[in-house]
Amino acid sequence: MKAPVQELLHLFDLxxxxxxxxxxxxxxxxxxxxxxxxxxxxxxxxASRTVPEERPVHSLHAYFLRPGDFNVPIVYDVERIRDGKSFTTRRVKAIQHGRPIFSLAASYQVIEEGASHQASMPEVPAPETLDTDQAIRMKLVERLPEQYRNDFLTERPVEFRPVTPLDPISSEPKAPVREVWFKVIDRVDASPVLHRALLAYCSDFGLMGTAMLPHGMNFWQANTQCASIDHAMWFHNDFRIDEWLLYRSDSPFAGGARGMNFGSIYRQxxxxxxxxxxxxxxRQHRSDSPA
Known part of the structure; x- marks a missing residue:
């Protein structure tokens, strides 16, 4: 198994x-x-470790409360809110230094049959025909401040192939839409529980940046402050995190120093x-602001 994937799975070995x-x-x-x-x-x-596997998670709603410290582990305190005949509810508090940094509520359901429909996947080129994000990053690295270059080029456990490559350093306004294929770069032999947790992990990549596109803002600008406020997911069908998935996101609104983003994830x-x-x-500070 490739080293970046080993490291990723180690992080999910709670x-x-x-x-x-x-x-x-x-x-x-x-x-x-x-x-x-x-x-x-x-x-x-x-949360899922306290629920039988035959009840898969169907939704989560979360709030980011404080920045997480990557120098210490995170403790997850799971509260068993309800175990019903069809649905199970869990609440999780993530703790560092004695204070909550994150809270999550998740709902699980027994597998049932019912009415079914879905939005169609956008017509986009196949991932095999597109450049990798690694190749795109190589073209941009010389324009980055030197202190960011090593992290920018480090091999990642998840490969992204954007349908329309965007310059992440550019301040040129663009439409608030992103389409990108992604998958974990090596096979993940694990239960669907872990695949869903890894999808939650992947779902945060690039999503907030969608709302920044029309304003010429990017994460590399010294006067730009960005942070996730809340995050919600609904799981509809089975998938594998090591097979290509299309992530389409759009932003219908930004205002009050906040940007709203929606995403849809499709199998190939x-x-x-x-x-x-x-x-x-x-939030964008004045160029002369000490922040």
């Missing part, structure tokens, strides 16, 4: 401290705090597997 208490390791990735997708994925996995055969919603802080 240590059980008590019946409802788990501990997850953190990782520095060039950001000022723990990547929000990692906290969301670990919290979902902690066109099946809709998940829907995502997130609001993020996108």
């Amino acid at each position: 240590e059980q401290l008590e019946d409802n208490l788990f501990r997850g390791q953190t990782q520095a990735n060039g950001q000022r705090s723990v990547f929000g997708g990692l906290v969301a994925g670990q919290a979902l996995l902690a 055969d066109g099946t809709l597997v998940a829907s995502v919603a997130q609001e993020g802080l996108i």
